[in-house]
Amino acid sequence: MKIIIDRSAFLKPMAHIQSVVERRSNIPILANVLLQAKTGRLSMTATDMDMNLVNSTACIVNQPGSITVPALTLYDIIRKLQKGSKIKLNMDKDSVNLSISAGRSKFFLPTLQVDQFPTLPNDEITVNFMLSAANVKSLIDRTRFAISTEETRYYLNGMYLHAIQANNISVLRAVTTDGHRMALMEIPLPESKSDIPPVIVPRKAIIEIRKLIDESEGWIDLAFSKNKLRFDFVDTVITTKLIDGNFPDYERVIPSSNDKIMRLECRSLKKAVERVVTISTAKSRSIKLEINKGNLMLSAKNLDNAWASEDMNVDYDSEPIEIGFNARYLLEITDQFNDNAIMLFHMADRASPAIVTNEKNDGATYVIMPMRL
Template identity: 35%
Template sequence: MQLVQTTRDALLKPLSTVAGIVERRHTLPILANILMRKEGSRVSFIATDLEVQITTHADFGVGGDNESITVAARKLVDILKALPDTGDIKLALNSNKLAVQTGKSRFALQTLAASEFPTVAQPEHWDVSLSVSQKSLRHLLNMVHFAMAQQDIRYYLNGMLLVFEPGRVRAVATDGHRLAHSSTEADGIAERHEVIVPRKTVLEMQRLLDDSDAVVDIDVAPGQIRFRFGDVELVSKLVEGKFPDFTRVIPTSYTRHFLVNREALQGSLQRAAILTTDKFKGVRLQLAQNLMKISSTNAEQEEAQEEIDIDYGHEALDVGFNVSYLLDVLSNIKVEEIKWSVMPDQNASALITLPDDEQFKYVVMPMRI
């Protein structure tokens, strides 16, 4: 029975959208598959890893029949990518195998029953519902995602805190050594609500969102969050646990500030980082009259030194930082200048903000050099 007939690129688009979350290593064989549901001309593609589920739709089904199958995601995507984009591609179901045909190329892929596919159950009622533009949400995630922890035993740090409050959505990420905060305006939120979105979900949303003004509908229920935009629906479990109180981490009383060119600082840090090691990524920052000195050394007694002119008129300060934490923020914020705030204490954290964005705040703890 023929299921689909369309061009290669038209078929690849929805498949590539959902296949990104399919794990290469999996405990259940069916999790390597995507679920294809055909209802007349409308075809749905669903992938899940039991934590995240992505669904997308397309209108290239053939005939009025309804049919559901599951097939290996990677194999189907790899086959389509390798085929020439010349004629239409036909997908048909023959004896429990998915036949892929175009021109003189033919493939037969094993299928598993659609009834075995573990789709995520969604609640009837959502506690929070709001809408933001794709551009705003993508910018919000981009500004803080790099501070998320990776495989931390404090599992609640392996994700991003989203705080929904009247008129605004805040995003916060921390790994215990640095913290990033940003926010965007949003309508439709009646009362404050906090959730922790898993790291994988954040990275998938960054991949799927674009810089358009198209709307993203966000719904939150106990243990679950849903994003709907265009033909895509992403449903994710939430991380349970208590996120640290970020308001206590962000300094509010710093009085010593200076502006520094982002590209100049980034270049100096990248060069100084060459002489650091994987085990020790420390660089030394020395602030003096209108000057920032950056230096690094290693076990071979090699040394790097950089100098940047800045407008700094306070007493000298000598402090060390993990250079990776500084480079992470500088490579993700596309501005000409950053605002750096300090305290006259080498044990105090540094606060990096943007001159034209009051909502972005990046706090990085010092380290002993």
């Protein structure tokens, strides 16, 4: 294999590649990237056996070929080379090392045979459609904060995607929860598709997909199979295995009788919570909301008898209620709204979950469990 490639064209895809490869695996090949050069393109593939990422970029191919080399070391080399460098990759047929040169710098990396590199088996595609990058970005950004990191409940370690009918149109709904809060976001589906199988996409895949969206415009091709989900960008394809488990019946968690509604500006609530929680105990981060007609008082205290409070005007005309929340969870929900958005808190009593929505009904719904005061 003999190719010449611009540093900038090599660096960006390798940044994604290195975040996929396994760092602590007992299988050496999983630490490698598969390089395949042919017909003016260099293809780079990484896998951790659960997720597969393939990226291709333009280059000058003087001699086609394929090889695998340590991904993290290769990325570190490219990153430290001077901007604007022309990088030459050269490996003779009888060599066991890949030569990497740019200017006066030269490196030799050990290789492993291509036939050792694992690939995810191909499943028959059952559903295929396009979504705008903006919609997928919104779906992820408005929900990923609530993905659980508790490994014992592995079925919560991802984003639950499924199609439903809402107001006579098909929508794709994303749901995440860690048992303390739940995030739900809906985006319209093209051509009234409703045959999407319900799937749980792992957290690691969601993180990588979100990174790729920042560099993409237009549309993303989604393909569902029985056990995998594929996101096809212009020059990058990411395929992930799905979490094999049953997502809980989340609709049972959404209260249906929360008749006490508080209306207030997101920015005002966020700033007030940030100030008051300065006093809160670091472990619990609890904050109390005392809600009366037209007024909300936020308060917090700690074990050293320090306390803080702040009151603000709100639109509220129901019976008084006192309810406590984890301040961090409350702030993470406010982060999902524009500062000038009007938030609606739907409550029943101090022991029942609260529902938080945008007054403009932007497709997002949040449920937050109260804390015992």
